[in-house]
Amino acid sequence: MIKTDRVSLEAQLKQIEHIEQTPYISIVQKINPIDPLNLFAHFAHLKGERFYWSNAAGDLTFVGLGTFKELYTDSSDDRFLAIQDQLNQLKESINVLHDFDVEGVGPVFFGGFSFFDTPHRKEWESFPENNFVLAKQMLTVKQGEYFLTHHIEVSPNDSIEVLLNQIEQETEAIYEAGLFVQETRKLEEVQDQLSFDQWSSMIAHAIEEIQTTNLEKVVLAREVEAVFDRTIPTEDLLYALTNQQQHSYVFVMEQGEEAFIGASPERLVSVTNQVMYSACLAGTTSRGETMDVDDLLAWRLLNDEKNLEEHRYVVNMIREAVQPICTHLDIPNEPQIYPLKNIQHLYTPVQGQLKPEVTLFDTLKKLHPTPALGGEPRQDAMNFIKMHEPIERGWYAAPIGWFDQSLNGEFAVAIRSGLIAGNRIKLFAGCGVVADSDAKAEYDETNLKLTPMLDALGGNRDDDYGE
Template sequence: MLQVKTFHIEDKLRKVHEEAVGKNLSLLMSATEKIEGVDPLSFFDQGKRIDEHRHFWKSAEEDFTLVGIGSAISISKEGQGRFQETDKELSEWRNNVRQWNPYDKKGTGTVALGGFGFRPDSTAEEPWEEFPNSNMTIPEFLLTSDEAGSFLTTNLLIHPDDDIEAVIQKSEEDKRKLCTSYSDEHAPVHLEKIEEVRPEEWKRTIAEATEKLADGTLSKVVLAREVRLTFDSAASITKVLQDLSSMQNSSYVFAFEHKGAYFVGATPERLVKVENDELFSACLAGTTPRGDSEEEDERLGCELLGDHKNRLEHDFVVQMIRGAVETYAQDVDIPETPLLYKLRNLQHLYTPVRASLKEGFSLLDVVKDLHPTPALGGLPQQQAVDYIENHELMNRGWYAGPIGWIDGGRNGEFAVAIRSALIRGNKASLFAGCGVVKDSQPEAEYEETKVKLKPMLAVLGGEE
């Protein structure tokens, strides 16, 4: 049975409303309670009864899940200054929040969740019409679950002209709905059609890119392609998240909802994490499939570790991340040789990064300089991004952009939005890319993208 250890949020709301009336100013109120008996997927599913703006985040390496429902504060920026402007606005709200949080827990309180499009300008083109270029949201209701239990944060923007008793009543009703376990069986979708978007033309862009790389203008460029799915009915995002969490338990599982469209996936690639001022990043580039037997798996892994093209691609990422992290952190520790990072379908070259965040900087400062890494853009960074904009055959939207969360205590984590899909009703767009260097072969790169599409295809009715 659900139990809530409360400290009379109603009284806090009345107090904040009195202050808002007295100052003729809207005020943000945040209160965190410890709760028991709430499943994160159930909380997410019940959220559709309240708002079409939901967020889901499950960590790749620890028992840590965030679910956000609704929007107390929503910040959308675009242009070159979008990271700094978002950071500044979040700080302004947090500096003036009326907060009650007796728990020293990361990921509680005024946590903002969301992401940024790959490009700094608008993404509102097909198929991303429902998504802004970037959005970080402090949700009205935030469930934080970890090994210590579950915590429910209520964030409400209180206006002077609010009927505070009606606000209190609605807030309590919404919490009861969210904390009611769902019992619906979420049937899997049935895939009716798979359409590869201009595959032969995409292969030609790979060949053209290798010619450009041969003249020395670029060292590497990442080109992605799109596959479109059609189902017999609208996909259940809760079911997709449930299956991803089960099948891809070494990846970050995420979902962001905007106006009924969902960006969902399971990415293995951390961009950067900060916890108690300790900074962690990861260099993940270079890919090969898992083997059907232990012997084949070991052989493929050894071949990947010795493959010149993949090691070169991986080193590009290591050097770029080192340069970005050293600007904002000290005591930077990066091993000289990569390891193997094994997932259900794939194995990658992996190099961990550890450092200490300097005073005066935030997580979004680091995100700004890390995005896009050579694993998602190329090198040199700006020339590669320009090449992608002019030659790639799709609109990336939030694909390959930074997604994640940040709390009011400088803690947070962002990952790179790969192994993902944009789902709109009974249709989905899946995305996958590859790093092109001067000796890349179009057919081999095409086959690599097919492997990278498997995790999302497997939970959307296709073959694993």
């Protein structure tokens, strides 16, 4: 039998007697190691109420189980700050009893925003324009230490003994997680939403707009749907992505019978004690089969004017967006290479000291979408995408991540992602179109970007997908 740290928990619960009574408590215990993937898979009966997050550095992982509270708003006027306002209201009702000085324990909200602030079509109706979940139980793995957060609704009549027993039962259930075993399934087909001719026509239209209007760059996306012979378990794909895609943000958000899942290389923003980190990630090539070929491909990328131009758009936009809200900003003059398993990118890190009144949500509002996901000028690009891109982006290419009560947190850009529904998964990939873009080259780039998810699913990256 797994024993809880009853002394620590009892000491935390005794604080209730000395704090003004509120309806909810957040209590944390340090626990023995448990595998996050096994835990996520074990609670398959909570499908629709699970989340998973691991950061690109590999030193922070969350597994959320059950829904305790949600934050969401139907208003599109200022959906970022509306979530912040809801957090400020809710946190007045939560007694945070623990005293662990550890990032990512206690009340942590996980979720995301959609790319556009307008209602979705049917395939994305389970994922509203913004939605964040506070889990009933949450595992946090931080730099090799393991913590379990419990969120509990309490009443004046609840005794410490009753609450202790509840926490112990929940902890016992956590440790019943056994070894996860993947299922086998067969990929039956991959359906492309656009033929190559349709794609070429859309790219040609974009180039014409760039040459004749104020539009300088627009990011256009494709959607393919992979169909399997049986239901796709979220945990199967999560396991594959975690093992295959190092140095990526791996995430799952479940809603009802559907799941949004991905392994993104791109941080949008993180904030810790008013220090902001962001990233410029634009410009892509493949990896080489040998070290020499890999180095040659990286060198070509670093010297390719089309990719460098695309990267400069992103760097300049992020600088212009965050400079007014920072007291200090550090952005290197030249990009470097960011290597992943299948592809490599041009990458420039960004660090800044936020002004005292600026929050994480202010930075999200400033940065989304970057030119790497939307285009430049932003509104012109967004208008073009709305008018000419025939897919529903939903949460693809939008911010996904977490924040705590102090508005520390981190958001990735939800690329290299897919929407699971039964035995089907919709996959998305985009590319930046500028004046000298070539439709075939951009099509090949999107195929390359589809590779991580198709590999994890067992698909064949050499398929033409309708070309």
